[in-house]
Amino acid sequence: MDNDAATAANDHVSFLKYKGKYKGIRSWILSTDHKRIGILYLMALLCFFALGVTFGFLIRLELLTPGKTIVEPQVYNEFFTLHGVIMIFLFVIPGLPAVFGNFFLPIMLGAKDVAFPRLNLLSWWLYVTGGVLIIASILMPGGPADTGWTFYIPYSVRTTTNVIITGSAAFLLGFSSILTGLNFITTIHRLRAPGMGWFKMPLFAWSLYATAWIQVLATPIIGITLLLIIVERVFGVGLFDPALGGDPILFQHLFWIYSHPAVYIMIVPAMGVISEIIPVFARRTIFGYKFIAFSSIGIALFGSLVWAHHMFAVGMSDTGQFIFSFLTFMVAIPSAIKVFNWTATLYKGSISLDPPMLFALAFIFLFSIGGFTGLIQGALSVDIHLTDTSFIVGHFHYVMFGGTGMGIFAALHYWLPKMFGRMYNLKRAKVAFWIIFVGFNTLYFPMFVMGWLGMPRRYYDYLPEYTIYHQISTVGSWILITGMIIMFTNLIQGLRKGKVVTERNIWGGETLEWTIETPPTHDNFDKIPMISTPPYEYKQNETEELPEEIIH
Amino acid sequence: MSTQEQAVVHVHRDDIGSRMGMWLFLFTELLLFGGLFFLYSVYRFMHQADFHVAAKELNVLVGTFNTAILLTSSLTMALSITALQRNNKKLSVFFQLCTILLAVAFLVNKYFEWMTKIHHGIYPGSDEYLAMESGRRLFFALYYVMTGLHALHVIIGMVLISVMTRFTVRNVITHDNYVKLEAAGLYWHLVDIIWIFLFPLFYLIT
Numbered sequence: 001m002d003n004d005a006a007t008a009a010n011d012h013v014s015f016l017k018y019k020g021k022y023k024g025i026r027s028w029i030l031s032t033d034h035k036r037i038g039i040l041y042l043m044a045l046l047c048f049f050a051l052g053v054t055f056g057f058l059i060r061l062e063l064l065t066p067g068k069t070i071v072e073p074q075v076y077n078e079f080f081t082l083h084g085v086i087m088i089f090l091f092v093i094p095g096l097p098a099v100f101g102n103f104f105l106p107i108m109l110g111a112k113d114v115a116f117p118r119l120n121l122l123s124w125w126l127y128v129t130g131g132v133l134i135i136a137s138i139l140m141p142g143g144p145a146d147t148g149w150t151f152y153i154p155y156s157v158r159t160t161t162n163v164i165i166t167g168s169a170a171f172l173l174g175f176s177s178i179l180t181g182l183n184f185i186t187t188i189h190r191l192r193a194p195g196m197g198w199f200k201m202p203l204f205a206w207s208l209y210a211t212a213w214i215q216v217l218a219t220p221i222i223g224i225t226l227l228l229i230i231v232e233r234v235f236g237v238g239l240f241d242p243a244l245g246g247d248p249i250l251f252q253h254l255f256w257i258y259s260h261p262a263v264y265i266m267i268v269p270a271m272g273v274i275s276e277i278i279p280v281f282a283r284r285t286i287f288g289y290k291f292i293a294f295s296s297i298g299i300a301l302f303g304s305l306v307w308a309h310h311m312f313a314v315g316m317s318d319t320g321q322f323i324f325s326f327l328t329f330m331v332a333i334p335s336a337i338k339v340f341n342w343t344a345t346l347y348k349g350s351i352s353l354d355p356p357m358l359f360a361l362a363f364i365f366l367f368s369i370g371g372f373t374g375l376i377q378g379a380l381s382v383d384i385h386l387t388d389t390s391f392i393v394g395h396f397h398y399v400m401f402g403g404t405g406m407g408i409f410a411a412l413h414y415w416l417p418k419m420f421g422r423m424y425n426l427k428r429a430k431v432a433f434w435i436i437f438v439g440f441n442t443l444y445f446p447m448f449v450m451g452w453l454g455m456p457r458r459y460y461d462y463l464p465e466y467t468i469y470h471q472i473s474t475v476g477s478w479i480l481i482t483g484m485i486i487m488f489t490n491l492i493q494g495l496r497k498g499k500v501v502t503e504r505n506i507w508g509g510e511t512l513e514w515t516i517e518t519p520p521t522h523d524n525f526d527k528i529p530m531i532s533t534p535p536y537e538y539k540q541n542e543t544e545e546l547p548e549e550i551i552h
Numbered sequence: 553m554s555t556q557e558q559a560v561v562h563v564h565r566d567d568i569g570s571r572m573g574m575w576l577f578l579f580t581e582l583l584l585f586g587g588l589f590f591l592y593s594v595y596r597f598m599h600q601a602d603f604h605v606a607a608k609e610l611n612v613l614v615g616t617f618n619t620a621i622l623l624t625s626s627l628t629m630a631l632s633i634t635a636l637q638r639n640n641k642k643l644s645v646f647f648q649l650c651t652i653l654l655a656v657a658f659l660v661n662k663y664f665e666w667m668t669k670i671h672h673g674i675y676p677g678s679d680e681y682l683a684m685e686s687g688r689r690l691f692f693a694l695y696y697v698m699t700g701l702h703a704l705h706v707i708i709g710m711v712l713i714s715v716m717t718r719f720t721v722r723n724v725i726t727h728d729n730y731v732k733l734e735a736a737g738l739y740w741h742l743v744d745i746i747w748i749f750l751f752p753l754f755y756l757i758t
Contacts, residue, residue: 115569182576190569220580224587228697235676237693238686239591245686246693250594254587 014421018522032117035520038103039419040124045099046488048090048131053481055083060443060477063470066462073460077146078161080458082138084149085166089173090131092400093262095408096269097215098127098180100415101208105184107513107520108202110193110529115186119179126176133169137162148458150259153240153251157232164230171226174219177265181215184208193512195531202511202535203292207272210296214261214268218304222258225251249314256307264303266400267367268296270407271338274360277414278342279536280509281357282349286536288341295334302331309378313387321380328378335371339364354507355429359410362437366402370395373448388458391451397444409436412491414507421519423501424494432490435483442476511535567731574735578742581705585746588698592753595690602687607758609674610695611665615755618661619747625654626744629713629737639727641720648717651740655710662703666696695754702750705743712736 013019015035022030028040059079062069071079102120106113114120137144145166147156156163188209192201201209228251231237238244240251271292279286286292308316308324316324342364351357373395377383386392417423450469455462462470505514516524596603632647673680674692681689716736719725725733 113564115566116573119573178577178580182573182580185576186569186573189572190566216576216580217583220583221587224584227701228587231697235696237676237697238689239693239697244682244693245689247594247598250591254590257587 012517012521014517014519015522016420016519030121032113032121033522034102034106034113034117034120035419035524037120037124038099038101041094041098041102041127044124044128044131045091045095048086051135052083052086052091053484055079055086057477057481059083060474062460063462064474066464066467074143074146076460077148077458078138078144081145081148081166082134085134085145085170087400088149088262088266089170090127090134092266092404093173093177094127094180095266095404096273096411097184097208097211097265098123099408100204100273100411101180101184101269103419104415104513105187105205105208106191107516107524108205108511109188109191110196110512110525110531111187111191112523112525112528114183115190116183120183123176123179123183126172126179130169130171130173130176133165133172137165137169140165150255151226151229152255153229153232153246153248154242156229157241164233167226167229171223174223174226177215178219178223181212181219184212185216188212193529193531199290199293200531200534201293203275203286203289203296204269204272204511206293207268207275207296210300211265211268214265214300214304218258218261218265221254222262225254225258228254249311252311252314253308256310260307260310261300261304263396263399264299266404267407268299270363270404271296273407273411273414274342274363275338276509276511277356277360277410278345279538280414280507281354281360282346282351283508283538284345284349285534285538286341287344287347288337289534289536291337292341295337298334298337299331302327302334306331309383312380312383325378325380329375332371332375332378339368339371353430354413355426355433356410356414356507358430358433359406359413362433363403363406363410366398366406366440370398370400370402373398386451388456389451390447390455390457393457394444394447394451397447402440402444409487415513416491416495417498417501417506418513418518418520420495421501422495422498423506424490424498428486428490432483432487435486436480437483439476439478439480439483443473443480444476446470446473446476510537565729570731570735571738574738578738581742582746585698585701588694588701589749592694592698595687595694599685599687599690602685603691604758606688606691607754609669610755611668612755614661614665615751618658618665619751621654621658621661622744622747625651625658626741628654629740633730633733633737636720636725636727636730636733641727644733645717645720648713648720652710652713652717655706655713659703659706662699666699698750699754702743702746705746709736709740709743712739 015033020027028036062071062076140162142160142162144161145163146159146161188205228239232240238246240246240248242248275292306324306327309328312321377386413429446469450466455466501518504518512529628647628650632644635644635647675681713736716733
């Protein structure tokens, strides 16, 4: 909607070419512009993602045949630890909030920046330091941690690998995540454009708000837990070490008090992205706006009370198990509300299957499978059979990769043209999508089957009867990686040489980011918009703007 | 209150937002200690008798003295903000320096307290420590970890207040723009409050 093109008063250079205090690389790594920080995150994130994928690939390759295929058991343990730590702390948790949240949250709210721009830059630096520490732990003598990303005690106190470095890296990444959350909560409270009440906020902002609260309230617990591992290793105080009278089960409680809500830090922003994409490509007002908004809060609330369902096999009281199992079933309700509302939005919509929409639909499909298999494990009796099998590996990859991963890919296809002003090849993006979709299911579906049949997770070796499932799965990993290579080459080529886009509203969206220039200018808005309608009004395609003096 | 959104504003300033951010940060600090308080309550429940015996080994007098020091430092911190609000820069700087001084006194006290324990052979890894009943050992483990983490926060608070003093001297913090000093004050009160909980849990409940 080019209705405010007339105001070309102040310099209208895009944020990519904006000249600030610094030049060259320093104009990026010292920039406090939320858009530049978002892109800094994006670049760092993709590097770490590539690393995480490589370790995942190597795990699958090792499991191609029973016994040794490429590496020794110790190295295999390090592989799955690194894969987990990198993917969780460096990719999935910061993925959407730090990249697209940073870039688009202020724009969607009609603000010029986040509430604390310098804190925002600090959180990027903490993130990068954490990432570098993890890489350092690989290169230093002793080797990277081999405990699994869960750092369970007592093994994490006994092992001779660099648990301290990996642990402090995760601590820094947690700190970075807290600062982002704190920044977003304040931004959403204080910087909404005039007229934008809580229920006129885009749903992505709602999801970031719920996520930010979990980040702020849950992350400190993992902070203290990781600190205690370090203290335990350095001084041997014995708070968790059973040899000194400590209780390792308490460690698991503390660990999951964070790490279960962290799962919602990962998935809720992706749900927000899907809630943005579905109405745009179905050309319909979102169905059940308030339900979707409140279900994010509901997930955040219930999600904080279910951590012990990771520990059904450690020997809790029956009452405890019953309560945690019950609450686990409760979490399914807000998630299902979202899925129903998305499908209701699609109903009778005029659907266009552009790449962002394809990934969004894949999200719904894969996340539903992931969600339902989660319920299976929430049932106490069944969980005893399934716990610590590759069923759980299949489950959380369907949720985390099939959910959040697809959400990130959808967001990339949806917003990258807006961020850089260049379009990727749509046809190739669709081809990549289908290869990814097929590869994904080939890789992770056999895990359900072999898990059900009793294949334990994290095992280096397996009985010959599981060979066929492992081999299908490994072939799936090759297909998936091929798809991702095509997708990322397409996106990167698109950014470098793709068709230049100057059109403001690329996909026909109704949220504020589509009313400003492509790519956005340094200040985002020439005039701060005045909001009078809800964010997804597909009947009246106009965004009203008021002259600047109308501010009460 | 929402007038800071004008299109022409160059320097964005939102005191309410800054305070809100600080409070959120304080929440995270509370939860950081919360993990330890959680461990304390579970272990106390599991080893009541041992905790009872171990707590008697702490010096209540030193603890009380330190509590008084820290409470006074909170007062001087609050006074420094009030002084600045009344545009008395010199007095504000004086009170800020008092706060830092009291913090140093607290740490010196803490140092001697820890050293006495260590001289008695009570520290992680010592033969005596390893020979203790596990409940008593857990008490001292928590004692060292919790007061240690608290002392770390005292040090961070001191650095923070020193920076604020410098800002006040250089007129970055003034009588009509003192939200930074206020935030540092909030942080200092948090350090104080955590001690208010640590003191009875370790020294008084025996």
